[in-house]
Amino acid sequence: MKHLLKSDFYKLRKARYFWVCLVLNLVLAAGTVFLLDFTYKMNGDTLAAQMEEQQHNMEETGVNISMDGIPASYEELSASNQLISFFTGNTTLIIAVLISLFVGSEFNYGTMKNIASKNYSRNKIYLSKLIAGVVTAICFTLLFALTATLTAAALWGFGDVSSGFWGEAFASIGLELLLCSAYVSVFVMFSMLVRQNGGSLAANICFLEFISLAVMLGEVIIKKVLDKTVTLSNYLIDTNMNAIMSGLDKTIVIRSLCVGIVFFAAATLIGMHDFCRRDIR
Amino acid sequence: MSVILRTNHLTKRYGHRTVLSDLSMTIYEGDIYGLIGKNGAGKTTLIRMAAGLASPSDGSILLFGKPDLLQGRKEIGTVIESPALYPGMTARENLITQCKLQDADPAQIESILSLVGLGDTGAKKAKHFSLGMRQRLAIAVSLIGNPRLLLLDEPTNGLDPEGIREIRNLILKLNKERHITVLISSHILGELSKLATRYGILHHGVLLEEFTENELWERCSKAEDHDMDLEEYFLQKIGGN
Numbered sequence: 001m002k003h004l005l006k007s008d009f010y011k012l013r014k015a016r017y018f019w020v021c022l023v024l025n026l027v028l029a030a031g032t033v034f035l036l037d038f039t040y041k042m043n044g045d046t047l048a049a050q051m052e053e054q055q056h057n058m059e060e061t062g063v064n065i066s067m068d069g070i071p072a073s074y075e076e077l078s079a080s081n082q083l084i085s086f087f088t089g090n091t092t093l094i095i096a097v098l099i100s101l102f103v104g105s106e107f108n109y110g111t112m113k114n115i116a117s118k119n120y121s122r123n124k125i126y127l128s129k130l131i132a133g134v135v136t137a138i139c140f141t142l143l144f145a146l147t148a149t150l151t152a153a154a155l156w157g158f159g160d161v162s163s164g165f166w167g168e169a170f171a172s173i174g175l176e177l178l179l180c181s182a183y184v185s186v187f188v189m190f191s192m193l194v195r196q197n198g199g200s201l202a203a204n205i206c207f208l209e210f211i212s213l214a215v216m217l218g219e220v221i222i223k224k225v226l227d228k229t230v231t232l233s234n235y236l237i238d239t240n241m242n243a244i245m246s247g248l249d250k251t252i253v254i255r256s257l258c259v260g261i262v263f264f265a266a267a268t269l270i271g272m273h274d275f276c277r278r279d280i281r
Numbered sequence: 282m283s284v285i286l287r288t289n290h291l292t293k294r295y296g297h298r299t300v301l302s303d304l305s306m307t308i309y310e311g312d313i314y315g316l317i318g319k320n321g322a323g324k325t326t327l328i329r330m331a332a333g334l335a336s337p338s339d340g341s342i343l344l345f346g347k348p349d350l351l352q353g354r355k356e357i358g359t360v361i362e363s364p365a366l367y368p369g370m371t372a373r374e375n376l377i378t379q380c381k382l383q384d385a386d387p388a389q390i391e392s393i394l395s396l397v398g399l400g401d402t403g404a405k406k407a408k409h410f411s412l413g414m415r416q417r418l419a420i421a422v423s424l425i426g427n428p429r430l431l432l433l434d435e436p437t438n439g440l441d442p443e444g445i446r447e448i449r450n451l452i453l454k455l456n457k458e459r460h461i462t463v464l465i466s467s468h469i470l471g472e473l474s475k476l477a478t479r480y481g482i483l484h485h486g487v488l489l490e491e492f493t494e495n496e497l498w499e500r501c502s503k504a505e506d507h508d509m510d511l512e513e514y515f516l517q518k519i520g521g522n
Contacts (some may be wrong), residue, residue: 007382014370014378110365114422117332117432118383119355279335 004128029147078159079152087176100201103191182263189271291340315477316466324466358423368408413444
């Protein structure tokens with residue numbers, strides 16, 4: 001499988017879309033910090049009140065979103081207090097595009113035939129794509145965070161950190177990267193199921209954009225109809241990514257671990273089963 | 282002569298449709314085996330199954346005398362339907378990718394590119410190649426790792442007469458100089474008759490007949506129409522079935 005991975009990483013390195021996505025990733029990282037800086041400068045001290053009102057309105061309709069950990073004024077901004085947010089789902093759209101093209105193009109170009117007709121089992125071929133995707137996603141996320149942190153430190157300074165900061169930061173980063181890997185697993189699954197650039201791009205973007213919406217809609221309907229508050233969205237990847245930003249406690253850690261592992265494993269098993277079973281045209 | 286590929290009662294069904302039915306055939310070392318049949322006869326399906334891209338519904342395939350197809354596929358090269366290349370890469374880079382996949386020595390790349398007549402393509406990307414050049418590059422990719430068997434599915438589709446001649450000469454060269462056994466399917470029976478040493482006629486998923494080049498000429502010369510060639514013989518065969 002070492003050779004499958006070597007071949008996959010070589011293909012990524014030579015693909016134009018990889019470099020385009022990388023540059024976009026870095027531009028987005030710096031741009032996110034500048035946008036945050038601009039937003040806080042414009043809104044000044046009214047931001048805290050606005051956020052509280054927004055959270056209250058959402059809770060009334062049954063949608064549960066926490067605003068904990070979000071700075072309430074420009075003075076509270078620092079690179080250290082934004083560090084975890086730089087790992088939180090900022091790269092998922094770019095990674096969805098990258099994985100769709102990386103996996104889908106093997107079918108579009110017909111080159112999957114060259115791979116599958118060699119002495120590698122379908123499981124190994126799938127795992128190679130998955131591992132290459134996960135490694136690339138982790139690199140993209142780390143590069144995003146590094147660029148954003150450097151930009152934030154230049155604008156606001158790094159800020160003071162407590163003695164336990166780095167321990168918690170690394171734990172949070174580890175969990176965020178696990179959840180990012182879970183996303184990659186889902187993207188690879190859809191790409192292998194659809195077997196086409198455009199189709200897998202559509203499927204992955206729809207998953208990213210609409211799964212939270214669908215679940216939130218479900219929560220709203222249950223609240224209206226049954227007058228019960230259920231938080232299905234707690235078991236989505238992006239919700240857990242955001243929850244980690246507010247600070248780690250036992251519940252968030254266990255839930256994030258479970259969500260990350262379950263999504264990763266389930267998507268891998270479904271995708272692998274389908275890839276092994278279906279003929280390659 | 283050792284057996285390179287053997288199928289035993291090979292059957293492939295898609296739902297209720299039987300594409301290949303009880304197919305038993307043998308390809309010997311050194312053969313250029315011409316697989317003949319109309320569109321939809323099952324030629325591509327057979328080649329895809331031998332390459333591991335489709336699984337049989339019934340029956341078995343032996344590669345190099347062994348049922349372990351995963352190991353056997355280490356020694357095969359394939360060009361199935363259209364050339365499968367990375368369009369954004371040069372010829373050299375396409376072969377490097379294949380070398381990395383197969384843990385093959387990249388030193389063979391230059392000789393393979395010269396062999397297929399693409400030694401001077403330089404930095405030109407595969408997307409800018411003509412169809413003939415893409416076919417030759419696809420054959421070059423299939424030659425990485427020194428295969429003993431090449432599976433070529435309609436390798437001359439869409440080529441002009443000069444392109445067809447180039448591919449024919451290349452296949453003959455590979456067979457004679459590198460002792461590579463070839464399974465080739467084609468519609469262009471005139472071309473196939475200049476290449477193949479053994480034939481199999483496939484019709485509606487059934488192998489009607491297998492015969493050698495010599496047997497074909499014997500049958501054609503004994504026919505009432507002494508001008509009978511492979512094409513006439515094939516049409517007569519499927520006409521009766």
